Amino acid sequence: MPAHTPSSTSSLSPYFHFDSTMKSDFKLSNLVGTVYRKGNVIFTADGTGLLTPVGNRVTYFDLINSKSFTFTYQHRKNIARIALNKQGTLLLSVDDDGRAILVNFVSRVVLHHFNFKGVVHDLQFSSDGHYFAVGVDRYVQIWKTPEFLEERQFAPFVRHRNYAGHYDDVVSVTWSNDSRFVISTSKDMTARIYSVHTEDKDASMTLTGHRDYVVRAFFDITQNIIYTLSKDGALFHWEYVTKEPESESESEDEKMDEDSDSDSDSAAPIKKAVAEPQSQWAIAEKHYLHLESVRVACATFHAASNLLVLGLTTGEFRLYELPSFNVLQQLTMGQNAVDTVAVNNSGEWLAFGSAHLGQLVVYEWQSESYILKQQGHFDSINALCYSPDGSRAVTASDDGKIKVWDLHSGFCLFTFSEHTAAVTAIEFAKKGQVLFSASQDGTVRAWDLIRFRNFRTFTAPHRVQFSCMAVDPSGEVVVAGTHDEFEIYVWSVQTGALLDSLAGHEGPISCLQFGHENSVLVSSSWDKTIRVWNIFSRSQQVEPIEVEHDVLAIAVRPDSQEVAVSTLNGNIVFYDVEDAKQTHNLDIRKDVFSGRHLDDRFELKNNARAKSFTTISYSFDGLSLIAGGNNNSICLYDIADEVLLKRFVVSENMTLEGTLTMLNSSKITDAGISIDAIDTQGEHVDLEKRIDTSLPGSTRGDPSARSVRPQVRVTSVRFSPTSSAFAAATTEGLLVYSTDTEVIFDPFDLDLDVTPQGVLESITEKNWVVALVMAFRLNEQNLLDRVVENVPLKDVKLVCTDLPSVYVNRLLEYLGEKVNRAQGSQHIEFNLTWVKATLESHGRYITLHKYECQPAIRMIQRFLARVAKDIVSVSKKSGYLSEYLLNAKNETANEDQEEAFEGFSGSDDDNEDDMEEDVDEDDEGEWEGGQPKGMSDRFTPDSDVEED
Template identity: 35%
Template sequence: MISLISQTIVHKYRFKGKCRSIKFSPDGKHFAVCKENNVFIFKAPGPLSGNYNSFIMERVFHGAYDETTCLDWSFDSKILAVGSKDMATKLYPFEKCKNFRIYSLGNHTDGIVGCFFEKESYDLITISRNGQTCIWECTIDSNELQPLKDPNPIKKKKTTNEDDEDDIDVTKSLEKTQAEAEAAFKNMHIKDLESNQKDASNKLFYKRIARHYLGDEARKDDREAVLTSAAYHKALKILVTGFSSGAFFIYETPDMNLVHSLSISDQKITSLALNSTGDWIAVGCSGIGQLLVWEWQSETHVMKQQGHSNAMSCVAYSGDGQLLATGGLDGKVKLWNVASGFCFVTFNEHSSAISDIVFSGNKKFVVSCSLDGTVRAYDVIRYRNFKTFTSPRPVQFACVSIDSSAEFVASGAQDVFEIFLWSVKTGKLLEILSGHEGPVSSLAFSPNLTSTAMVSVSWDKTLKIWDAIEKGSAHETIELLADGQFVVFHPNGKEVAVATLDGHITVFDIKTAAQMVSIEGRNDLGSGRSETDLITAKKTLEAKSFTTLCYSADGEYLLAGGQSKNICIYNVKEALIVKKFEITQNRSLDGVDDFINRRKLTEFGNLALIEEREEREGGPVAINLPGVRNGDLSSRAIKPEVRVLSLQFSPTGQQWAAATTEGLLIYSLNSGLVFDPWDLQIGITPMAIKQAIREEDYLNALTMAIKINEAVLIQEAIETIPLKDIELIVSTIQEKFVERLLLIIASSLDSSRHLEFYLYWVEHVLNIHGSKISGQKNMPSLLALEKSLVRKYEQISHLCNYNKYTLEFVANLGRIRNEKRLKQEKMEVDSKDDESDFDELLNDDGDDDDVDLSKL
C-alpha cells in the first residue's frame, strides 16, 4: 500500500506466493487479490470504508480447483467473478444471499484469461486461453438479490397461520372421511409445488447466449498462438485481446465484429488496458520490457517505451543532470529524460554487451565501450554514431573515460592488459599504454580542467597514475593490498578512491601518492545466500566486495555498491557509514535471503544442489559451472543474482542513479516531505516570518524562512519582496545563505509561474555573488539552477514555436483570403465597367447613323 501524497510505502503484506490479479471494488470499500486457488478480500483503508488500518482481511473464497488467473467486480460490488486454470469461472456473493450461493460457469476447454461484467448488469463475458469466448445472460437483476438478513423478507408462502389451519383441516377431514383427507393432502401438495416454483424463479441462473472463437484470426500467421491477455471497456462494449504472437485485436461485443488489429512485436503481450474514454490502448510486453500506447481510431502511437531486453550494465549522467545514458548486455545504448522518465533515443550499433558508458564534459556526446572490440561516440543532438574507435588487434574493452576538455578518449582492455588513447576529432589512435600485468578493470580522467592526469586500476594489485597526453607511457605506480575493482576521482581532481577485492575503499592523494582514508566496508555489504551455495551467508560475505563507486557532487560523501542488495553511502572524512539503501526485497532473485527455505531442504540435502538429468546422457543440469554469474539462460527457470552494477551521482547533487538487477533505480531528495531545519533558533517560527513580512522586514523574513527550510514559507517570503528591493536584499544577505538561496530559486523555477520575477533574482545573485560562488563547493547549486533554466527554456521555446507557426499560418491564411477578395472585387469592377460602357453607347445623344457598330 503506497501513499501517493508522501510517495512512501505505508504497509506491506506478504502472501508468500505469486499474486495473479488485484482489483478494487467499484464502491472503493474493498479490494480482491488472486493467489493460488484462493481469492482474498481486504477492506480498503480510507474515507469510503471508514477504516484506516492496514490490510484487514474480510473474506476468503476457496472455490477454485486450480490457480486463479483473473477477477472482476460487478457494478454494485455485490458479486465477484473469478476465472482460473481449471477452465471454469466462479461467481462469489460478497454478502450471503438466499437465492445465490456460489455459481460456476463452464463450457470452456482451456484456462480462463479474462472475465468481465457488463455495465449496470450481471451479464458476463468469459475468455479462455485458446480464444474461446462465451457470453452469459443473467436471469435476475441487482434488486432481486435477497440478503440472508433481510429486514423485509419476501413471503414465499401465505402465512404460518394458514399452514396451521391447513393442518387442522387435514386432521378434521381424517375424523370425517378418508376421501376428504386425500383431497386436503392433494391441495397442500399443490401449494408447496407452487411456492417452490416461485422460489426457483427468483434464484440466480446464467444462460449462455453466444460462443465465439477469437483465436482463429491470430492463428492465420502463427498456428501456436494463444490468447495471453484481455481488456474490456464496459461503456463502449469494446473487447481487446492480446496473443502470444505479439498481435492484438479489437472486437465490438456482443457480435464480436473485428474492428482493428495490429502486430507490435514477436514477443507475447502480457498486459492490456483501456483508458476511461476507450480511445487509447496500453499494451505491455514483459519479455522485451516494452510499453505501447496506441490510439486505435487514428492508428497512431501516443507513446512507445522499451527498456533493455537484458540487464543494464552501466549508467552515466549528463553534465547538467537532465539526461541519463544506460548501456545493457543487449548491446544497446539508451538516453533517458530524468524529469519524465522516458527513453527518447536508442542506439544499437554495438554487436555485444556494453561494459561502460560516459558523458562528455560539454554534454554534446556520449561514449560507450563494448566487448565487441569497439568504442563508439554518439551525438546527443543529432542522434547518430559519428565516431568509432578500434584497436589494431581485436580486444574486449572493459572501461572507458573522457578527459575534461572532451578531446581524448581512453579505454582499458580486459584481455591484453593495455590502455588505448584516441583523439575525438580525428578518431586516430594516439597511444597504447602498457604497464599493467592484469586486466584493466577501471580508469578515470581528472575532472580538473587544468590537469590531464589519468588513473587506472587492475587485477595486478596496482593503481597507476598516467599523464599520457603530455608524457606518454610514463606513469607512477601505487601498490594495493588486493585486486583493484574500481577507481573514481574526487570532484576537485586531487584525490582518488579505489575499491579493492578485499572489501576495502582506500582514498589516495594524487600528487603525493599518500593514503588519506581507509574504509572497511565488507561488513556493510550485507550477507545473502545463493540457493546453490554450500557455505553459509556469513562465510560468503568474506568473498564479497564493492565493484562500483561514485562521489557526491560536493565530494563529501561516497556511494558504494557491488555484489549485494545494499548500497552504502559513506562520509569520506570520517570514514563512517551514513546510510544503507536496500534496493530490493524481491525473493525471485538469488541472494536476497540469508537462509535457505526449509521447504527446499530434504533428507538428501538442498534440492537446488541435486542435478536434474534425464535417462539419456546430456540432459538438463540445474547446477551452474564454477564461475558462471549470469545463469544458464537455456534452462526453463533462472534466478538472476541480485547485484549493483553501476552507480552515478547527479551533478546537481539532488539525486543518484543505480543500474541493478532490478533495473534502473533513481533516488532523489524530497525536502518537502521532511522537516530539515538549518541553523534553527528559538525565536524563528512561521508566525515570526509572517509578522516580519507584514512589517516589511523582508531580509529578516527571508533569512528566517531559509533557516526553517520549509518550501512554502520560503516561496512566500521571496514572492512578497517588491521588485525594486531585490538588488538591495541580495547584496545585504549573508554569504552562507547564497548557496541555499540558489537551490531554492532553482526549485521554485520549476513550480512557480512568476518566471520573470525569479529571473531577476538569478541575475542579481550571479552579478553580486558570482565571484564568490564559482568554487567547487557551490557547483551543485549552480548546476541545479542551470538544469531548471534549461528546462524552462525548452518549455517556453516549444510554446513560442507553436505560437510563431500558428501566427504565420493565420497571417498566410488572411493574406490568401485577402488576395481572393481583391481578385473577386476586381472582377466585379471590371464587369461593372463593361456594362457601363455598353449603356453609354446605347444612350448616345448623337445621330443614330453615326454610331460605330464595331464598338458595340
C-alpha cells in the same frame, strides 16, 4: 598507514569547499531502467496515472506531466498483483507468496502487512470501495476495505465471505457495477457468479461450456449481459432470460380464478408463487477468434463503450466492439506475449505490458498513437554516467544497447543500438553534448546527443575487446584499454586517428580515469600497479605506484590531487598523486553485506565471497566516497575521518541470490539443497511457457528461460554533479537516491471550510499565510490581489518562509502574471519584494523542481528585461539632476558666505546674529522637507502650490 594530517584536506581547491558537511540522508527517489517485470498494470481513477510492478517494488507514471516515482517499500518476492481503490487512496500489492502490503497511496506510507497464505491470482476493489475480492488458489475471498470505524480504530483485513465453488485455481475475479456480485473464472473451464450480500444468494450460479481455461468474465453496463472469454479464443455471450411457467389447461385456469375470488387473502401468496416466472443465465451467442497455435494471454473490457481488448501470446493485441464482435484494430507490440492489459476510465488509453522484454506501452487507440513506449535493458547494466548538468543518466548493458534516461521523468529518451557486443564503459565529454562508449566488439564510438547519431568510430590496429575507457575533460582525446593486451590506446576525437599507445603495464589494463581539473590519466592493471600519465607531455616515463593486491576500481578526486583504489583484499586505499604517498585507508570487509546463496554449504560469517568493491566514485566536493560491488550493499564513506556514514541495502527480494542472511531449514531437502532451487511446477505451468525458444547452447539473451537465479550486485555507482543524488546500476535496475524525496504535504487538504468569507476573516485576523493558501485554493484573482496587497511589507519575508512548498509554483505564477499586467508597473518595488522573498525562502525547492517553476520564472525575467531599460534611464536622469541640484546648492551657500564676510563690521555678537538671520532666511525660503521647494512642486503636479 600514515597518520592523518589536516593538510590532507586543506589541499583541496577552494572551489570544492562549498559544502564542507556532506549530507548522508539519501533516500530512494526512483527506479529507472526497468519499467515492468510481471503482474498487472492499472490506471488511476482519473486515468492520467499508471501503476506498474517492477520486481518487488511499485512504480507510478504520471502520463500528463511526464513524471514517475517508485515507492520505497519492498516485498520479500516479486509482486504478482496490485490494486487501487476507486477513491485513489489505498494501494494493495501482493507478492508471489501471497504476502500483501497496504499503502496509503497519497502519502506513500505503509499501513499494514498481511499474509493471504496462498497464491493470489487476481485482486480487485469493488466500485463503491467497501470490499475487495481476492482469488487465492481455488477460493474466492471477499474482504472489507480497511476504514476507520465509529470507535476510531483502524480495522484492516476483515474477511466478509469465502467461496469454494471452483475445482482448480481461480484465474480472475470481476465486480459488477453496483458492487453486489462477483464473477470468477477458473482453470476448471467454468465461471461462477457469487453474491456479496446474503439477500442476493439466489443469484449464484455456474456458467459452463468452454473447452479451455476461462481467462476473464465481464458484466456489461446494464448487468444483464455477461461475456466469458477462454484461452482458446472462444467468447460466450450470456443473457439473463426469463422462462414462463408451464401452461395448464384453460379450464383449470378459470377454475383457479373462480376459487381465488372466494378464497381469503392468505391464498394470494400461493397464487403468486405458482405464477412467478423463472430466470437464469443462458448463452445467446458464441464468437470464436479462429486462432491457430495462438492463445489469449490477457483481456479487459470497458463497459461504458463496449470495448473488448485482447492480448495474444504472439505479441498481438486486438480491439473488438461488443456485442457485434467487430474488429476495430489489430496491432502488434513485438514477438513476445502480452502479459497484461488495462484500460482507463474514459476508454481512450490502453496499457500493455510484456514481461519477456520488460516492455510497457500506453496506446491511444482512437488516434492510433503512443502515449508511452518504454523498455528496459534486455540484460544486466554494466556502466552508467551522469550528464554534466545532472539532468540525464546514460546506461550501458550486455545487450549492446545504450539508453539515455531523463531523471526528472524517469523515461528513456533515446536508445543507441549500433554496438554488436556488450558495452563496457561510457563517459560524457565536458560540455555534455558528446557521449563516448567502449564495447567488446572492438570499437569506441562517439555519439552526438543533439542529433542522436554516431559520428565517430575508433578502432585499434588489430581486433581487441575494450574493457575500460576514459575521456579527456576537454573532449579532444579518448583512451581505452583491453584485457587482451597491456597497452593503452589514445585517439584524437577531431580526426579519429590513433595518436599513441601507452606501454608500461605488465598485465591487462583494468581501469582508466582522467582527472577533472587537468589531463592527468590514471590507469590500473592486473600487475598490481597504478600509473599516472600526462599524455600531453613529451616524455611518457612514469613511475608506477605499487599496490599490495589486484586493483578492482579506481576513482580520481575532482581536483585531480588524489586517487582512490579498491583492491581485492577488501580495502580502499587513497594516494596523493604528486607525492605518490598513501593518505588514507578504509577496511570495508565488515561494512559489506553479502548474503547466502541457495547452494552455500557454509554460514554467512564464514562467507568470503564479494567482500570487496568493484566500483567507486567521489562526490562533487571530494570529501565523500560511494562504493558498490558484487554484493547487496552500497556504502557511503567520509574520507577525512575514515568512517562509514551510511549503508544502503540494494534489494530485499528473496528471489535474488545474496539477499538472505540465513536459509530456511524447513525448505532444505534430504539431498542438502533448497526446495526453491527445484522446479516444482511441472505441468501446472502452461505449455507455451515451458517451451524453451532460445538457441542451443546460449546462456544469455533469454532471461525468462535461464536456469540460474540472478545474483544481486552493483555494477556501477556515480555521484550526481549537483551532489544531491547518486545512482547505482544494480540487478534490479538503475536506483536513484536523492536527499529530497519527502512527499509535499498540504495541511489545507484536510477538512477545512475554504470560502471567500473565510479569506476575509483571516485577513482581518492578520493570518496572512492561511488567507493566502485559502485564496490559492479558491483560485479567485480578486481575493489573491486583496491578500497580497494587505500583507505588510515587513511581513512579506515571513509569509513566504511559512508558505507550504506545494504553493510556491502557484505564487510565482501569480507574481509573474501580476507584474506583466498593464497596471503591474504601479507596484514594481512591492512585487519584486515578494519575488525576492520567495526566491530566498524556497530557492532549493525551485532548483530541484525547475521544470515546474521554469514558466513562472521566465515570466518574471521577461518583465525585468522589459522594465530594466526604463529603470536604468530614469536612474541616470535622476543622478544627473541630483548632481546639478547639489552643485547649485553649494554655489549658493558659498556666495552667501562670501557676502557675509565682506559685510563684517561691528562687534562679533552682531555679526553672528546677522549670519544666523541670513542662514535661517535661506533655509526657510529655499528648502522644505530636505529638497528645493520649487522642485518639490514641479515633481508633484497633483499637489496644491502654496504661495508665500
